[in-house]
């Protein structure tokens with residue numbers, strides 16, 4: 001195949017995109033739910049208890065389909081888990097080890113330095129299980145969606161009966177907040193699916209709230225430090241602006257204009 | 258002419274250096290005692306702000322480059338590792354990412370200042386032209402920088418924009434392949450964009466140097482747009498304008514910091530948190546906000562080549578602006594017809610920005626075409642004609658002796674709603 005034929009094959013997609021003639025994608029009509037989040041606002045922190053419960057939901061539910069490739073077990077210190085807890089969590093996973101003397105693959109228990117164990121070998125394998133729609137990696141998923149936390153919460157709580165006449169094909173599910181309303185993910189959360197150690201009742205709403213808090217943290221692990229630092233930096237700069245302005249008035253006081 | 262410089266510097270070490278290489282004398286002449294019109298308003302802060310922003314971009318960029326990997330398999334993750342595993346990497350990256358936006362805000366205001374006060378007119382034509390070259394260089398830098406994190410918008414934005422060159426007759430396809438280093442945006446593209454993205458800022462530094470050289474030959478324009486007539490019209494740059502620039506800088510940095518620390522992703526596209534995927538086109542491909550007006554012009558023309566030509570033409574008219582504007586009066590304050598029309602131009606550009614963010618459907622197509630038409634009409638028809646048709650107001654005698662009332666009583670020189678504090682009285 002010559003270069004120009006290859007190019008001619010590749011161009012139309014980009015061309016179509018550049019002119020944006022593509023049919024408008026169906027948008028979710030529903031306004032997103034407005035949850036109260038511990039991390040919203042410039043003084044927002046992070047509800048560590050919710051984030052830890054959220055990790056439990058991720059670990060016991062979501063992680064069977066979704067990878068979390070940018071996180072290491074050691075990072076969990078960021079939601080307040082102790083070194084021992086982290087070690088235990090990591091050790092409960094079996095991860096690929098070094099090749100043995102015969103060149104065969106081995107396995108070993110995980111350590112805090114390991115990346116979160118992925119459910120599938122690669123995204124092809126993951127896609128194959130869901131009609132081609134691989135479950136997206138969850139490391140920065142919350143930042144990758146318009147609407148952020150409210151959207152994720154909406155997806156997790158948005159499994160309702162389709163309106164009369166709406167045909168839901170096999171392998172797809174109806175979701176109020178998914179653009180186009182059809183999603184390849186079966187409803188992941190059901191009441192009492194996990195048992196919280198702190199006695200919190202595991203309703204769908206509660207678990208959705210907790211896991212969304214956890215996903216906010218995985219997407220923005222620096223957020224609490226960032227905002228705390230920001231308050232000080234901005235305050236300092238505003239004070240400096242005031243001070244400099246006073247000096248400026250002083251210096252200009254001898255100028256007639 | 259060889260020969261040692263007779264230095265006035267007191268400190269013996271500095272004097273020794275200055276005698277052999279009079280950089281301190283030069284700094285003192287260009288930034289110390291440099292005679293500067295005394296009637297600047299805060300619009301004159303923006304050149305200094307642009308310089309500071311450039312310095313911030315270079316410093317943060319160098320630290321990012323230490324940890325970034327320009328390979329399609331690793332680029333996305335390497336940027337995320339900067340955010341997570343490099344000490345204060347999130348700060349460096351968010352400053353760099355939002356710094357690009359701040360840079361454009363500052364430069365757009367700087368350009369507006371030039372348009373409103375006629376700073377492009379003789380004898381400052383070359384200074385203005387270097388400025389437009391700086392704008393182009395910044396755009397190229399920002400475009401290539403945006404490709405580096407290799408998210409969905411990086412990839413598809415790069416694909417759409419590089420493909421524009423394919424509209425060029427005969428050689429278009431070859432040019433695009435040459436830019437790509439292959440048959441699509443791919444690893445060689447990313448590699449060269451990284452290399453050029455590292456290079457361009459230093460080209461910008463060079464252009465800024467020339468910009469300032471030209472400025473210090475002609476001297477600054479001022480809100481009245483009239484020439485400096487006597488030493489009474491000027492003040493030494495230091496301390497008067499060093500301190501005034503510092504006020505603006507503190508306010509600017511406070512706004513910059515508020516965005517970086519409280520809303521670092523406000524100006525970004527969520528799609529860029531998804532790794533680039535050549536097999537999946539995002540529903541909407543939208544450039545960064547600072548390119549939207551140009552993108553809107555591109556799409557307002559039904560013909561691809563025509564659209565590309567108009568888009569580049571929108572910058573090209575700026576290069577020849579000094580000769581399109583036939584009026585001898587610089588400041589819009591004294592041009593009763595030009596003054597409202599500058600704001601119409603600003604409105605047209607803002608509308609184009611909104612058009613660029615929407616799909617070209619319904620009302621947006623109409624708005625895009627109307628605004629594009631006005632943009633070109635403004636520069637190509639209205640400005641040449643106004644010089645003949647418009648009757649300017651009487652100009653003040655000198656900067657230190659303005660005939661017009663400077664403030665109060667509705668006769669103020671700045672129209673209401675201009676986003677600048679008029680010259681305050683100490």
Ligand code: HEM
Nearest residue numbers: 314315318319321322325350354357399402403405406458
């Ligand atoms: C004129 C000044 C500059 C402008 C306008 C500019 C603009 C940009 C933009 C828009 C991005 C994408 C930000 C993102 O989405 O993360 C970027 C990324 C980047 N820039 Fe620059 N840049 C400038 C100077 C520099 C310099 C001097 C360097 C290196 C010496 C540099 C190195 C990088 C690197 C490594 C990235 C990729 C990492 C990242 O995406 O955060 N930049 N730049």
